[in-house]
Amino acid sequence: MKTPQGIRFFVFKENMKERKTDAGPIRDILAKSLTLEVLGMDEVSRLIELKDIGLWEEVFETARLLKEKVYGNRIVLFAPLYLSNECVNNCVYCGFRGGNKKARRKTLTVDESVQEAGLLSDRGYRRLLLVVSEHPGSAGIDYVENVVDSIYKNTDIRIQHINSAPMGVEDFKRLKACGVGVYQCFQETYHIPTYMKMHPSGPKADYQWRLGVMDRAIEGGFEDVGMGVLLGLHDWQWEVRALIAHSNRLITKYGFGPHTLSVPRLQPAEGAGVNNEKYRVSDSDFKKIVAIYRLALPYVGVVVSTREPSGLRDELFSIGVSQVSAGSRTSPWGYVEDRDTAQFEVGDKRNLEEIMGKIASLGLVPSLCTACYREGRSGEKFRLLAQKQSIRDFCQENALLSLKEYIEDHASCSVSRQLIQRLKHESAKSRNGFSEKFRLIEQGKRDIHI
Numbered sequence: 001m002k003t004p005q006g007i008r009f010f011v012f013k014e015n016m017k018e019r020k021t022d023a024g025p026i027r028d029i030l031a032k033s034l035t036l037e038v039l040g041m042d043e044v045s046r047l048i049e050l051k052d053i054g055l056w057e058e059v060f061e062t063a064r065l066l067k068e069k070v071y072g073n074r075i076v077l078f079a080p081l082y083l084s085n086e087c088v089n090n091c092v093y094c095g096f097r098g099g100n101k102k103a104r105r106k107t108l109t110v111d112e113s114v115q116e117a118g119l120l121s122d123r124g125y126r127r128l129l130l131v132v133s134e135h136p137g138s139a140g141i142d143y144v145e146n147v148v149d150s151i152y153k154n155t156d157i158r159i160q161h162i163n164s165a166p167m168g169v170e171d172f173k174r175l176k177a178c179g180v181g182v183y184q185c186f187q188e189t190y191h192i193p194t195y196m197k198m199h200p201s202g203p204k205a206d207y208q209w210r211l212g213v214m215d216r217a218i219e220g221g222f223e224d225v226g227m228g229v230l231l232g233l234h235d236w237q238w239e240v241r242a243l244i245a246h247s248n249r250l251i252t253k254y255g256f257g258p259h260t261l262s263v264p265r266l267q268p269a270e271g272a273g274v275n276n277e278k279y280r281v282s283d284s285d286f287k288k289i290v291a292i293y294r295l296a297l298p299y300v301g302v303v304v305s306t307r308e309p310s311g312l313r314d315e316l317f318s319i320g321v322s323q324v325s326a327g328s329r330t331s332p333w334g335y336v337e338d339r340d341t342a343q344f345e346v347g348d349k350r351n352l353e354e355i356m357g358k359i360a361s362l363g364l365v366p367s368l369c370t371a372c373y374r375e376g377r378s379g380e381k382f383r384l385l386a387q388k389q390s391i392r393d394f395c396q397e398n399a400l401l402s403l404k405e406y407i408e409d410h411a412s413c414s415v416s417r418q419l420i421q422r423l424k425h426e427s428a429k430s431r432n433g434f435s436e437k438f439r440l441i442e443q444g445k446r447d448i449h450i
């Protein structure tokens with residue numbers, strides 16, 4: 001199959017050879033990651049092929065240190081907002097696929113999307129990920145523009161990202177102009193035969209159109225793009241290499257790579273028609289994948305959704321994850337009423353407050369901050385700041401300000417004491433005084449950030 005210009009990364013062998021573990025080269029790779037250098041493909045392969053359990057503990061610890069070095073000890077929280085489940089595609093793993101005749105279909109009206117976003121902002125969320133299935137008739141670019149604009153105008157949501165089907169450059173320009181922060185789209189699988197099998201009909205059956213989407217998004221003005229593979233469709237080792245190779249190619253071409261890498265793992269969905277036991281990713285491999293993404297692309301945000309169970313997510317906080325969704329519903333109108341056709345089953349059912357409390361109890365800082373997007377710290381600028389470890393400093397202060405706001409406006413008694421303790425502990429470490437800024441927040445000023 002011909003590939004889009006310049007994309008030549010899916011030529012790996014199906015069965016990669018196992019190498020004898022030698023601790024020296026692995027430790028050299030870990031040391032290189034700690035200098036915030038992007039890893040080469042051979043180094044990525046060495047990590048993927050690593051079998052030694054003791055050395056894996058060193059890898060996890062390095063991933064934790066690296067995340068701390070770049071981002072500090074904060075974990076960023078957001079909620080997905082599903083706008084539509086009408087879909088012209090037929091992805092066999094998805095409950096929204098057109099062929100699922102049992103699905104109750106809905107596309108939120110603009111007013112309904114504002115209602116759902118308002119409900120989320122009343123709970124304390126400030127960052128949303130809009131999720132739109134592919135249906136040009138009911139959820140095209142005009143609709144998305146209206147939704148984004150209305151949510152900004154009518155709620156306290158401060159940044160909206162979007163996960164949507166690939167589009168052309170002109171539509172990306174419109175999406176960027178209306179204030180979307182990150183454009184996210186997962187390749188699902190880079191393995192062409194698997195891709196063809198999983199996407200039998202609809203525009204998504206066009207592998208190349210999807211593969212070139214990040215180039216078009218960047219050409220359309222997006223410096224922040226989010227990428228990922230749906231783990232469980234094909235051999236994870238092969239997919240992880242392909243995704244990192246794709247990311248490295250963007251870095252070479254544009255000077256920056258993905259802003260985030262997500263780790264969606266195949267979950268059951270009502271009406272879905274796939275059970276890929278052969279490629280099921282175990283929890284222990286899942287943790288390795290998170291650590292490998294962190295080490296391979298040190299400045300990248302690693303995102304874990306509520307697909308994963310709470311215990312595993314709690315563990316991942318300490319091995320490189322920097323962003324998590326919380327309290328998610330995966331169907332349109334799912335926050336206002338629990339609807340029955342979800343895109344996939346949610347594993348972590350805790351609400352925002354419970355997850356914030358858990359993060360605080362682990363000695364980390366739950367953050368609802370959105371400052372970087374609005375201050376233009378994105379793309380290459382973000383990467384340069386991250387390399388100088390300045391993102392950590394900006395973020396730590398902004399994270400604490402967002403936490404203070406949350407405590408003032410949303411935290412219930414059950415979690416408030418824990419969050420206040422965390423806030424006191426962290427702000428005492430800061431060189432910049434917080435007392436004046438905290439006083440302003442107590443007096444009702446909002447959205448204070450640097």
Ligand code: SF4
Pocket residue numbers: 087088089090091094095096097098132133134204
């Ligand atoms: S994965 Fe996306 S494109 Fe595929 S059927 Fe589901 S909603 Fe549609």
